Amino acid sequence: MVRWEPGARERLQAAALELFATRGFEQTTTAEIAQAVGLTERTFFRHFSDKREVLFLGQDLFLQIFLDGVTAAPPTAAPLEVVASALHSATSFFPDERRSYSRLRQSVIDKNPALQERESHKLSGLATTIAEALRSRGVQEPAATLAAESGVTVFGIAFAEWIRQGEERSLATITTDVLGELQNLTRSTAPTSP
Amino acid sequence: MVRWEPGARERLQAAALELFATRGFEQTTTAEIAQAVGLTERTFFRHFSDKREVLFLGQDLFLQIFLDGVTAAPPTAAPLEVVASALHSATSFFPDERRSYSRLRQSVIDKNPALQERESHKLSGLATTIAEALRSRGVQEPAATLAAESGVTVFGIAFAEWIRQGEERSLATITTDVLGELQNLTRSTAPTSP
Numbered sequence: 421m422v423r424w425e426p427g428a429r430e431r432l433q434a435a436a437l438e439l440f441a442t443r444g445f446e447q448t449t450t451a452e453i454a455q456a457v458g459l460t461e462r463t464f465f466r467h468f469s470d471k472r473e474v475l476f477l478g479q480d481l482f483l484q485i486f487l488d489g490v491t492a493a494p495p496t497a498a499p500l501e502v503v504a505s506a507l508h509s510a511t512s513f514f515p516d517e518r519r520s521y522s523r524l525r526q527s528v529i530d531k532n533p534a535l536q537e538r539e540s541h542k543l544s545g546l547a548t549t550i551a552e553a554l555r556s557r558g559v560q561e562p563a564a565t566l567a568a569e570s571g572v573t574v575f576g577i578a579f580a581e582w583i584r585q586g587e588e589r590s591l592a593t594i595t596t597d598v599l600g601e602l603q604n605l606t607r608s609t610a611p612t613s614p
Numbered sequence: 615m616v617r618w619e620p621g622a623r624e625r626l627q628a629a630a631l632e633l634f635a636t637r638g639f640e641q642t643t644t645a646e647i648a649q650a651v652g653l654t655e656r657t658f659f660r661h662f663s664d665k666r667e668v669l670f671l672g673q674d675l676f677l678q679i680f681l682d683g684v685t686a687a688p689p690t691a692a693p694l695e696v697v698a699s700a701l702h703s704a705t706s707f708f709p710d711e712r713r714s715y716s717r718l719r720q721s722v723i724d725k726n727p728a729l730q731e732r733e734s735h736k737l738s739g740l741a742t743t744i745a746e747a748l749r750s751r752g753v754q755e756p757a758a759t760l761a762a763e764s765g766v767t768v769f770g771i772a773f774a775e776w777i778r779q780g781e782e783r784s785l786a787t788i789t790t791d792v793l794g795e796l797q798n799l800t801r802s803t804a805p806t807s808p
Contacts, residue, residue, distance in 0.1 A: 500799055537731035540738045562771045562795050569770070570799070573763035577756045601756050605694055605764070606800040 429467045431457040436474040437521070440528040445471075445535065475525055475535065479542060483549050485513045490553040499559045503571035504599055506550055510575065511592040514582065523583040547572040574598045623661045625651040630668040631715070634722040639665075639729065669719060669729065673736060677743050679707045684747040693753045697765035698793055700744055704769065705786040708776065717777040741766040768792045 435456040439448040450471050454464040468474050489509025493502040514522060529535040551568035559567065578594040581587060587594075629650040633642040644665050648658040662668050683703025687696040708716060723729040745762035753761065772789040775781060781788075 498799075533735075536738075537735040540734040541727075541731040544734045562775070562792055563799055565771050566767060566792070566796055566799055569767035570764060570796075573760060573767065576763070577759050581756070598756055598760070602760055602764075603800050605757055605760055606797050 433474055437524055441524050445528055445532050486510050499563050499567035503567050507595050514591045526583055543572050627668055631718055635718050639722055639726050680704050681747055693757050693761035697761050701789050708785045720777055737766050
């Protein structure tokens with residue numbers, strides 16, 4: 421008989437991250453993670469397919485929150501305005517209470533090339549998803565992919581800033597600043613066509 | 615005694631790509647690749663550390679050609695102009711004779727998630743390298759990373775278009791068009807500051 425463990429997933433996730441950060445991702449076993457919170461390895465595998473999944477849980481929700489922002493943008497919004505709406509929607513996924521978790525998670529990923537590859541791939545999947553949503557709104561290529569990829573770039577830069585030691589601004593504030601920088605960047609360049 | 619095999623690396627690379635494309639990457643062994651061109655598996659491993667390396671050979675050269683373009687830009691160039699110079703330098707790495715090889719390589723990567731992760735990671739390494747070169751020129755953050763990432767986005771879109779079936783324009787021509795689209799994209803958005 422399987423006994424229901426309230427909050428088991430969250431406890432496993434917190435313990436795993438702690439172990440990954442202190443001992444290293446490779447050096448931590450699923451048995452040790454389970455043991456750290458008094459659960460069995462079997463319980464671990466009821467919640468996660470492998471230890472990598474602990475770091476990449478909730479990816480569907482992560483994508484959906486960007487898509488909600490795309491939907492929320494008015495029909496007349498320019499592509500980059502739609503993307504800005506997606507980015508601002510996503511900031512609700514990362515409230516300030518989550519900052520220290522996100523920071524620790526990133527420190528684990530930064531130390532492991534395979535996790536870095538997985539993270540890069542996750543972000544390129546995000547760009548693909550946003551580009552598709554833009555095309556559904558009638559945005560042509562390459563504008564749809566350019567806008568989506570630029571959005572993911574802005575998100576990546578804002579997120580890295582948000583988790584920097586000592587940073588206290590919210591992700592929403594930083595995102596607005598970086599979006600403004602993107603516009604300055606292309607504006608400060610001499611036009612390529614008359 | 616090791617006998618010198620003229621062009622062994624290129625023959626192995628061509629045979630490997632052919633096998634990956636027809637049988638699948640996972641299904642192809644290094645022994646089969648070597649055998650296809652009458653060489654031993656030992657010779658294969660003198661040229662490549664594993665079969666994945668066949669697809670990711672020449673990465674240092676790939677990065678260097680973008681950096682050459684950064685160096686070639688005049689000191690007064692705006693960040694995005696420096697990036698445009700890097701992208702145009704890189705087009706010499708992909709002459710039209712290489713298009714069918716690049717197309718076949720991409721079709722192999724597109725079928726394999728692990729190879730896709732590696733490719734995403736390679737492109738994020740390119741962005742890091744260009745951002746560093748921009749910072750050495752005195753470009754501040756986040757402008758340096760934004761410009762570098764935008765450049766890699768433009769490169770990715772232009773490259774995907776270049777290898778599309780039926781596409782005949784050069785990578786240089788497509789790159790110029792996509793850079794223009796990037797500027798239009800940010801111009802068509804209402805300014806966020808007065």
